Amino acid sequence: MAWALARNPAQLDAVLAVRPDLVSLSFGDYAASIEILKDADITVVTQVGSVRQAVAAVEAGVDAVIARGTEGGGHGYNLVGTLPLLQAVLDRVSVPVLAAGGIATSRGLAAVLAAGAAGAWVGTAFACCRESLWPDDQVGQAAAADETSTRYGRVFDAASAVGWPMDVGGRALRNRFFDDWVGREDQLPDDAAAVARFREAPERRDFDTMAVYIGQGVGLLDGSRPTIAEVVAELAGASDLLRRAASAVEA
Structure with missing residues (x-):
């Protein structure tokens, strides 16, 4: 939450102290923070809700953008659905593009990978995991x-x-x-x-x-409490779906 860093810069210091491999920084003026994080060799991504935001993020120096459609849970923009946004962003930026919003199963992951996404940013699928803080x-x-x-x-x-x-x-x-x-x-x-x-x-x-x-x-979601590993395994089924789709196209 870039807007929160503007109020409490010490939060960025706390992140730097942990030295994560990747930081997602979105929603606000994040240009200065991106420079600091990249100087520390930390990969920086940001969520975008439009092509304009994606282009601006690349100009600010992010390593990848997350094309987050309005289907996504929690906070974000309510501008465009995931698939139209993903296609438009892929046509306009050269950095890797992840898709987010409405991707909760292997079918959804296969769909965005087939469209050209480098991966998916998934949240809702993990909400009910045993490791989740949800009661x-x-x-x-x-x-x-x-x-x-x-x-x-x-x-x-x-x-x-x-x-x-x-x-x-x-x-x-x-x-x-x-x-x-x-x-x-x-x-x-x-x-x-x-x-x-x-x-x-x-x-x-x-x-x-x-x-x-x-x-x-x-x-x-079906109300069960799978482990994170089980959710990841189900999502990995996207590879089989993509192979089947490729075979169908070739046929």
């Missing part, structure tokens, strides 16, 4: 959802007052709190009772109020 009741909410159960917006950001940029919203499970406040986000910070209810919701496990960030791929 069982939250996994149950995901299991009960389908591909139409999420909504994108700024309702939860308005209630939390964390400080996300106005052009960045979040995709989460639709609930009563979202429906009550969508379209009235500017009024929400002034409603002390509503803000308090939202902030207390996680402790009360009030799913009618709390934000459960997840993408449209939630409809592909």
